[in-house]
Amino acid sequence: MSDHSNDRSARIRGLTIPRSLLPADGRFGSGPSRVRSAQVDALVAASGSVLGTSHRQAPVKNVVKRVRTGLAELFSLPEGYEVVLGNGGSTAFWDVAALGLIERRSQHLVCGEFSQKFATEVRDAPHLEDPEVIRAEPGALPSPVSSPDVDAYAWAQNETSTGVMAPVRRPEGAGTEQLVLIDATSAAGGVMVDPTQADAYYFAPQKAFASDGGLWLAVLSPAAIERAERIAAQGAHWIPSILSLTTAIENSRKDQTLNTPAVSTLVLMAEQIEWMNEQGGLAWADSRTRETSGLLYEWAARREEVTPFVDDPSARSQVVATLDISEEIDATAITSVLRAHGVVDIEPYRKLGRNQVRIATFPAVPPEDVRALIAVLDHVLDASA
Ligand SMILES: *Cc1c(COP(=O)(O)O)cnc(C)c1O
Numbered sequence: 507m508s509d510h511s512n513d514r515s516a517r518i519r520g521l522t523i524p525r526s527l528l529p530a531d532g533r534f535g536s537g538p539s540r541v542r543s544a545q546v547d548a549l550v551a552a553s554g555s556v557l558g559t560s561h562r563q564a565p566v567k568n569v570v571k572r573v574r575t576g577l578a579e580l581f582s583l584p585e586g587y588e589v590v591l592g593n594g595g596s597t598a599f600w601d602v603a604a605l606g607l608i609e610r611r612s613q614h615l616v617c618g619e620f621s622q623k624f625a626t627e628v629r630d631a632p633h634l635e636d637p638e639v640i641r642a643e644p645g646a647l648p649s650p651v652s653s654p655d656v657d658a659y660a661w662a663q664n665e666t667s668t669g670v671m672a673p674v675r676r677p678e679g680a681g682t683e684q685l686v687l688i689d690a691t692s693a694a695g696g697v698m699v700d701p702t703q704a705d706a707y708y709f710a711p712q713k714a715f716a717s718d719g720g721l722w723l724a725v726l727s728p729a730a731i732e733r734a735e736r737i738a739a740q741g742a743h744w745i746p747s748i749l750s751l752t753t754a755i756e757n758s759r760k761d762q763t764l765n766t767p768a769v770s771t772l773v774l775m776a777e778q779i780e781w782m783n784e785q786g787g788l789a790w791a792d793s794r795t796r797e798t799s800g801l802l803y804e805w806a807a808r809r810e811e812v813t814p815f816v817d818d819p820s821a822r823s824q825v826v827a828t829l830d831i832s833e834e835i836d837a838t839a840i841t842s843v844l845r846a847h848g849v850v851d852i853e854p855y856r857k858l859g860r861n862q863v864r865i866a867t868f869p870a871v872p873p874e875d876v877r878a879l880i881a882v883l884d885h886v887l888d889a890s891a
Contacts, residue, residue: 514891517889517890518835518836518839518889523843523886524885527878527881527882528848529875529876529879530875531875532847532849532850534850534875535851535852536666536692536826536851537666537712537866538712538718539713539714541718541774542778542781544777544781545717545773548773548774548776549773549774552569556769559769562762566769569769569772569773570591570763570767570772571761572776573591573723573776577723577725579783580783581788582701583701583725584701584702586728588725588759590723590724590726590754591758591763592721592757593720593722593763593764593766593767594720594721594749596708596710598722598748598749599708600628601749602754603658603687603706603751604631605633605745605750606738606745606750606752607658607685607687607737607751608628609658609733610635611655612628612634612656612658612659612660612687613638613639613650613651613656613658614628614637614638614640615648615659615661616642616648617641617642617648617662617668618644618665618668618855620665621660621662624689625660628660633742638655638656642670645670646670646816646818647670647672648661651677652677652678657683658686659677659680659686660688662688662689663688664691664692664823664825666692666713666855667855667857668828668855668858669822669823671823671824671825674688674707682729683729685705685733687708688706690709691710691713692709692713692868693709694707694714694723695715695778696713696795696824696825696867696868697714697792697824701727702727704725706725706727706730708725709723710723711723711775713868714868715778715779716774716778718770719771720767726755734751734755738751738752747764778870791869798871799822799823799824799825799867801873801876801880802867803822805880805883805884806829809884811831811832811834811887812831814827814828814830815828824867826864826866826867827866827867828854829864830860833861835861835887835890837860837861840883840886841863844886849882852865865879
């Protein structure tokens with residue numbers, strides 16, 4: 507870096523940002539993400555009657571039911587599709603799928619840390635063949651290629667580590683017996699989807715649903731349920747009960763989980779799903795995240811110091827905007843001065859290692875806070891020039 511750049515970064519680190527510019531809420535993280543105060547109020551309201559009570563009794567089972575029926579409404583699920591949940595987050599669901607949904611071999615689109623992790627997990631599973639991997643450089647979007655040699659296709663609707671968003675569409679030429687497994691962890695609830703284009707559309711509560719971590723949720727098609735039941739019945743390999751999809755399906759039908767779930771996570775999530783449905787459902791959430799992410803991409807187009815990391819505008823995420831900062835400014839100067847002012851978690855994905863900011867625009871983040879964030883960033887860049 508030149509002396510000039512060090513000057514600019516040093517000036518940024520020393521700035522005081524006027525209070526009047528700051529957003530009402532400074533949480534812009536990609537997960538855990540901001541929780542709305544109405545959700546926390548719901549938690550307080552549930553404190554006597556739900557929190558601290560048995561997960562096998564009506565009060566908690568009713569919260570699970572609200573989550574399941576609320577999601578069925580949000581995604582307009584057709585007959586036969588089921589909402590299933592279990593403990594362990596999306597990371598656990600990768601193993602659930604490796605043990606109970608992929609039969610012999612899968613195809614994976616890899617374009618960042620999360621999509622890589624699932625491919626690696628499958629590669630290491632002793633009962634599965636090495637997967638077909640279609641890779642793209644970070645920031646780019648790979649496409650599935652129909653292959654007669656696989657029984658499942660897997661990709662992430664939103665690769666949270668890079669801010670690349672992928673269509674959810676069955677690969678052209680894919681057979682009806684081939685399942686589509688979509689990691690929708692950070693997209694679900696914030697991006698429109700046609701649920702019939704996937705067989706397992708799985709996610710966790712701490713991203714667009716503004717809740718806490720620890721659970722996985724999956725929308726399963728009739729074909730996925732049938733596959734899970736067939737693999738379990740064949741008994742060709744051991745499936746630990748905590749990772750058994752058929753066990754999760756049976757429990758979910760009774761609004762339960764195999765073992766104790768985080769009840770407060772479920773309460774926060776139920777509240778957020780119902781709020782989204784009241785606002786206008788997934789169409790509303792989708793248009794809101796398009797608007798808020800659009801504000802950031804328009805801002806990047808205006809500022810010479812800022813460039814969207816994802817070249818292809820159609821692959822730019824509407825829920826996680828990744829923006830490269832020109833080399834003359836150290837992006838950590840920006841993220842640290844913002845953090846000192848309560849504007850947090852816009853650091854890039856730790857392993858991506860770019861001079862970048864990453865800003866989540868999940869449905870809980872209102873346009874006025876994104877506008878305020880942009881004003882803060884403008885202030886910081888202008889004051890350092
Ligand atoms: C956050 C994230 C995960 C991991 O979720 P956990 O609930 O922490 O296991 C997986 N995939 C994507 C795309 C994510 O954004």
